Amino acid sequence: MTDLPARAGVGFKAEHAKDILDGAPAVGWFEIHPENYMVAGGPRLAMLDALCRQYPVSMHGVGMSLGGEGPLDQRHLADLKRLVDRVDPAMVSEHIAWSSHEGLYMADLLPTPMTQTSLDHLVAAIDTVQSYIGRRILIENPTSYLPLPQNSIPERDFITQAARRSGCGLLIDVNNIYISAHNLDFDPATFIDGIPGDLVGEIHLAGHEQDANDQDSILIDTHSRPVADPVWALFDRLISRIGPKPTLIEWDNDVPAWSVLQHEAALAEQHLDAVRSDALEPVS
Template sequence: MLDRTPQNRLPNMPGVGYKAQHYTSIIADPAPVGWLEIHAENYMGDGGRPLAQLRHLAERFPVSVHGVGLSIGGEGPLDPAHLARLQHLCDWLQPASFSEHLAWSTHDSAFLNDLLPLPYTEATLARVADHIDQVQEVLGRTMLLENPSSYLAFDESTMSETDFLREVARRTGCGLLFDVNNVFVSAVNLGLDARGYIADFPLEKVGEIHLGGHDEDEDDHGRPLLIDSHGREVVDPVWALLDDVLARSGPRPVLIEWDTDVPDWPVLAAEARRAADALARVPA
């Protein structure tokens, strides 16, 4: 096996998902933000202002690359052209971390603009592990795999999500990205115990923690349905779950995700300060 860049070189500080409208504010006064995340697919071009700004930011901040288009859980092979573009980005940027979702978003030659869930079976496990091995070999670095937000459960699943992720990490050597809002969304939608999920999660494998906002809706039977939208502030119950995670895991890099209806910088910075306060409460 090839030597690989470690799965995470981010500081145990708050980070934010970078948006171009915040560039000037981040350069002028980034506090308390210590690192930035980008979506890989937004930076796979050959030049222009976005790449110029990213190069400048990378001189000042550790950068995490978060993929949304590999379709790690897809039944077909990984797209070699997409993987090559990702390799090119990581080769010149040398990010502090790379992550992807436990999801699928492709069918035959079609790409679906969504991150869809998987049944947790031995066949799925083998396929996901093979895809992760391929990504890690091509990139020459270990990656983090993110737990999904779920809106349904599969009858054919033969293991829990936490056991599935634990075994993926064991087989591939990858790390895990723990999205706290995804846990809360899944717990409400599926009637699960969020704190029980946290207690069973292999937190020793976690290299990065995500927080984001969600929208509230109802299903066809009038039951609460939460949508992982990343379009508003983090709610108090999710902040409480973060405290539980950090008490068990110790300090970790914590990211604020806000991808739609993006607010002005002071609003996003205030969310990052709240993450900094949560980290400050955790013994080193």
């Protein structure tokens, strides 16, 4: 297994395969959603094998329903392990969310209540995944649109306790923090400042949009735009404290030409390089 470098990465899209595999762009790494490759064979796996020969790859799950109340889907676990064994990714991560209930799968990432019961269940689910696939995973902080009335544990405490108790790491999505802070009216800088740096294994950056149909100006995590300036500022605030980390540009909807994504990755690389340069400057 190769390490995920503390550089900018991009989510891999099949429509960009030729640009990437033939052009070998100067990108640090790529992320895939394992659910897109849980097949027995064929062109998808052949394309993934070619990508893995050229770049470190991170697997970011969207369908484990890690934060649900029911048991994890054993078939999904088995499919994930088979792909992990084949690809040997540099990192595996999953969302704190639920997407299935009593055998019904919903193609969405629904919010996990932040209660002691939910925390205990999440820790057990993380333990199950890590034991099954034989490696440590990262968990991603959610996007919030409305406060859940049953919540009794602050989000930052919730994700930190889950990581400490299970031995997993954190995938910090800075865009999610910015959106949640706007929608729930809290200070994103204070949230960023309290994230334990030793737990952070990866960072995500993405674009968002305002809900045109909502008079309260709710922000939506659309992954359909360039990274917004306030999100870049929060990213700088985080990495200036904890140091450079593997950083992904997420763009999953209204996917642009490869050159646009490559430009966004280059911007992220510039931010990471600035932190490296500051760390090398002598103290007078």
